[in-house]
Amino acid sequence: MDPIAVIDFETTGLSPAQNARATEIGVVIVEDGVIVSRYQSLMNSGAHVPAFIEQLTGISNAMLRDAPPAAQVMHEVADFVGDIPLVAHNAAFDQKFWDAELGLIRRTRRQSFACSLLLARRLLPQAPSHKLGNLNRWAGLPSTGTAHRAMADAEMAANLMGFMGAVLREYYGIGQVSHELLCGLQKVPAAKIAQALARIRQAAAC
Structure with missing residues (x-):
């Protein structure tokens, strides 16, 4: 498989369109099926973490007060x-936050997202x-750690x-x-999907 960057955000809500902001990002770079590099950071945007989000993620407003600024984190992770190419589970969610947080630092995503949820x-x-x-x-x-923390979910x-x-290679x-x-x-x-994969397999054999 090509190198991929698998990302996960924790956030204050469901959508940047509802003024939600990212609170944490985790990214793993995968080459030949092996995680070769990681980036993880809390990120302080100044946004308030609602109580139910804190209960879900364990990320509190107190934790974010000491976190690096969101702009710094997004510059670092975009460079990383x-x-x-990007991958996320339920990529529609993470893509919105990736694009919105990049937009706030005047940067733009250049690559596409694959979604492990849709593929599964x-x-x-x-x-x-x-x-x-x-x-x-x-x-x-x-097991990679506590669910609803960015690095554990990215891994x-x-x-x-x-x-x-492996399913695509060995079964299909x-x-x-x-x-x-x-x-x-x-x-x-x-x-x-089975018919589509059969066509791909036949085309590769020609």
Whole structure:
């Protein structure tokens, strides 16, 4: 599989459109299925963390008072990721915050996002749940720490991507798993995924 950057945000709410801000980011760089580098930081935007979010994530307003400014963190993490293709579990959520926080420092995303949630719904339909933690337990993948903390969730999503890459190679016979392929597969209706993968396998054999 191509190098990928798997990211996860913790935030004060559901959407930047509702004035929510990021409170923590975790990123792992994966090469040949192995995590080779990590970036993690709390980030202080000045936004208030509601009590229910603190209960969910364990990230408090007191913790963020001593955290580096959000602008500093986003410059650092954007430089860390560079142009490496991005992956997140429920990428629609993380993409919104990545774009919004980059926009506040006048930077723009250049690469596309693959979504491990959409891919899991297509490649792992037999899983009883497609929530990240449930998928990792079902697949027998290693525990990475406390859920709803950015680094633990990024590592879980990275391990899940490795698992799905193995499914594509070993079950579906796809020899070369690229980020571009993943972005295409996540748009295929779940009922048609086997036919789509058969066409890809046949095209590669020609």
